[in-house]
Amino acid sequence: MTTTMENPKDVQKDAIVPTFSRTNPFQAKILKNLNINGEGSSKETRHIELSLDGSGLSYVPGDALGIVPSNDPELVASLIEEMHWDENTAVTIGKNGETLPLNEALTTYFEITLITKKILQQAAAFTENEELQNLLSVENAAQLKEYCYGRDLLDMVRDFGPWKATVEEFVSILRKMTPRLYSIASSIAANPGEVHLTIGAVRYTAHGRDRKGVCSVLCAERVTEGDTLPVFIQANKHFHLPESHETDIIMVGPGTGIAPFRSFIQERAVNKATGRSWLFFGDQHAASDFLYQEELEKYQQDGVLTKLDTAFSRDGEEKVYVQHKMLENSKELFEWMENGATFYICGDKERMAKDVNDALITIIETEGSMDRDAAEAHLKDIQKQGRYLRDVY
Structure with a gap:
């Protein structure tokens, strides 16, 4: 009897391949970073292609990619200047007592663009500012919530000083930066070793200052082809293609909500x-x-995409949205659903997903000749069957 021995070198090699995850992200090289909005658009949408070579990472359509972002250097500099801190002061991060220079900690480790009730409560110990104490009183809960919305740490330190705290005490109240998740816009079968994203740059003015989305503007302004981004795969078990290639699919994805459907169509x-x-x-x-x-038009010509309906809200006298296009096609859409199609929504949770849901109930109500309650119950049944899936944010 012969036994085969594994080569010890191979065993060793396998043992040291790191597993990349949320806590140990992979530095993915940027292959492409393009603005895919045309001239005259009020938006900036980045199409980003990243290499997964050497990562061992894989994904399926519907999954998300997590990016561990870094803060805007200008915002970090303004914060340090406002507080008269020394950017080289070592501060503690994490629970194991590791330290980083303040500038680096505020750039890569701490969340500084969001403030919460808890942060304000803890910060109140470092100041005698009456306005802050007042804001934190029970009867001002609504004003407190309103204050937190759209403001960041720089607003807080400007609004409620003077501060009596060491740098170390101050950063101890900050939260760790959370990764940002984006629906993957590619199929790995169609793009081996790559992952693509569709990211809308978030920029707005609030409370007298220009604001920038932490991760979206990092991608839009501060990284270019050849740079790397720290990434990991976040599985999304509740948003995936049907197991059968024969099942019909209906996809509603305005704006960057198109991302997972690009991956579905490619797959x-x-x-x-x-x-x-x-x-x-x-x-x-x-x-x-x-x-x-x-x-998309090429996929339609090739028969991969059977139907493509578009709604451009600012091109006509009246605003037309995706739900209006659904209602225009209500008879056919209902037939697809009754024949077992899976229905998907991706995008804005607050308005779009709600409007699309309402339109779907109206279609079932009208075409199925039922009252509103029965139509809602019918949609709930479809959802229980796993044929109504939402990826909303």
């Missing part, structure tokens, strides 16, 4: 799926905001 093209697919896409202007237009 189905590779798998030569026979099920029909129908995409509802919307944005402001057809000329500048039709994301992935050429790709």
